[in-house]
Amino acid sequence: MVPTPAFQPLLGRRVIDVTQVLAGPYCSYQLALLGAEVIKIELPDGGDWSRSNGPESSSDSTGYTLPFVTQNSAKKSVTLNLKKPRAVAALRALIASADVMVENFKPGTAAKLGIAYDDVKQLNPRLVYASLSAFGHDGPLSRRPAYDHIIQGMSGIMHTTGTPTSVPNKVGSPYIDYATGLMGAFAVVSALMEQMRSGVGQYVDVAMLDTAMLLMASLTVATAATGQSPPPTGNEAFSGSPASGTYQTRAGMVMLAANTEPQFQRLCAAIERSDLLQDERFATPAQRQQNKAALHAEFAAVFAAQSAAHWETILAEAMVPAVRIRQLDEVLSEPQLAARGVLQPVTLADGQSIAVPSLGFKANGQVIAPQAPPPRLGADTDEVLTALGLDVAALRADGAI
Numbered sequence: 444m445v446p447t448p449a450f451q452p453l454l455g456r457r458v459i460d461v462t463q464v465l466a467g468p469y470c471s472y473q474l475a476l477l478g479a480e481v482i483k484i485e486l487p488d489g490g491d492w493s494r495s496n497g498p499e500s501s502s503d504s505t506g507y508t509l510p511f512v513t514q515n516s517a518k519k520s521v522t523l524n525l526k527k528p529r530a531v532a533a534l535r536a537l538i539a540s541a542d543v544m545v546e547n548f549k550p551g552t553a554a555k556l557g558i559a560y561d562d563v564k565q566l567n568p569r570l571v572y573a574s575l576s577a578f579g580h581d582g583p584l585s586r587r588p589a590y591d592h593i594i595q596g597m598s599g600i601m602h603t604t605g606t607p608t609s610v611p612n613k614v615g616s617p618y619i620d621y622a623t624g625l626m627g628a629f630a631v632v633s634a635l636m637e638q639m640r641s642g643v644g645q646y647v648d649v650a651m652l653d654t655a656m657l658l659m660a661s662l663t664v665a666t667a668a669t670g671q672s673p674p675p676t677g678n679e680a681f682s683g684s685p686a687s688g689t690y691q692t693r694a695g696m697v698m699l700a701a702n703t704e705p706q707f708q709r710l711c712a713a714i715e716r717s718d719l720l721q722d723e724r725f726a727t728p729a730q731r732q733q734n735k736a737a738l739h740a741e742f743a744a745v746f747a748a749q750s751a752a753h754w755e756t757i758l759a760e761a762m763v764p765a766v767r768i769r770q771l772d773e774v775l776s777e778p779q780l781a782a783r784g785v786l787q788p789v790t791l792a793d794g795q796s797i798a799v800p801s802l803g804f805k806a807n808g809q810v811i812a813p814q815a816p817p818p819r820l821g822a823d824t825d826e827v828l829t830a831l832g833l834d835v836a837a838l839r840a841d842g843a844i
Contacts, residue, residue: 450806451478467547469624579650695751784810
């Protein structure tokens with residue numbers, strides 16, 4: 444049994460989660476980790492799309508995929524067929540009982556169902572209502588659907604990822620989805636604070652494209668100021684430092700970033716090339732920048748003589764930022780990740796243990812992990828709706844649940 448964390452700032456708060464796939468569920472997952480009761484609303488026929496669809500399926504018999512497990516632990520599942528008026532009425536009753544509602548319908552859909560913010564704020568004037576969508580609820584693109592890779596294609600990130608001869612390249616992870624989920628959780632917690640201050644309900648509108656642009660804030664600001672899109676820089680550091688970059692070693696590759704003058708001096712000493720400090724081509728930062736290709740050639744020859752693991756150890760001891768480039772399976776076995784508790788186990792219905800994300804920070808030294816595995820589809824329907832005084836038998840007979 445996972446010990447209940449002491450840090451539960453949303454304990455006692457009820458969240459109605461009318462989202463599916465990734466960004467929305469990851470948002471509500473953060474709220475669950477913070478202690479909220481998250482009630483996930485799903486269609487009776489199959490539930491969240493990611494329960495049975497995704498690039499990886501778990502090997503257990505619980506009936507959901509690893510993508511679903513990733514962002515749906517510690518929630519309750521209530522099934523509602525929102526094509527039925529009785530189901531919509533039940534959802535409105537749930538919203539009336541809640542502190543927060545999170546939805547990621549295509550803009551306009553919630554209004555058609557009668558559960559947009561303007562529809563439900565009369566039911567619950569203190570409600571915090573969060574809408575997550577591709578482009579937001581205003582602007583000429585607001586009604587367009589999209590997924591992470593569509594936003595990557597629009598945001599400009601693909602033309603900064605790779606080399607001049609390889610762009611455009613998609614980032615390997617659906618990082619905009621996950622960042623939008625985090626932005627959504629930040630928006631909800633901020634809105635709850637404002638609601639506490641003002642006593643008035645709040646509406647927050649979170650867009651994937653907005654999030655994508657803010658993830659590139661320095662590039663976005665520079666391009667807006669100059670009108671010039673940034674060139675792709677391959678594996679060079681964003682700083683553009685001539686003593687940064689990626690180098691092939693005898694075994695593996697090393698990523699190096701000696702941006703400051705003290706770091707450069709320590710680097711040269713650590714690789715036993717203090718003579719570079721006396722070379723007039725590399726004597727000052729400006730000269731190093733001017734002779735960047737020559738400096739890279741000097742480093743390439745040095746690093747090729749030993750393994751990436753060797754150089755990581757040597758440079759770490761010299762306090763020079765550098766790392767052996769790892770694959771994901773390698774980094775997951777690192778003691779550093781274990782010390783930070785980035786992934787925490789949940790036990791599925793068949794007894795299988797799966798590692799899922801913890802909260803993205805430690806609180807008072809404590810790792811905040813989910814308190815329960817993902818719910819079976821509809822596992823909490825009867826309990827939750829009966830507690831509201833609803834006639835569950837009538838809802839079931841009507842096909843509403």
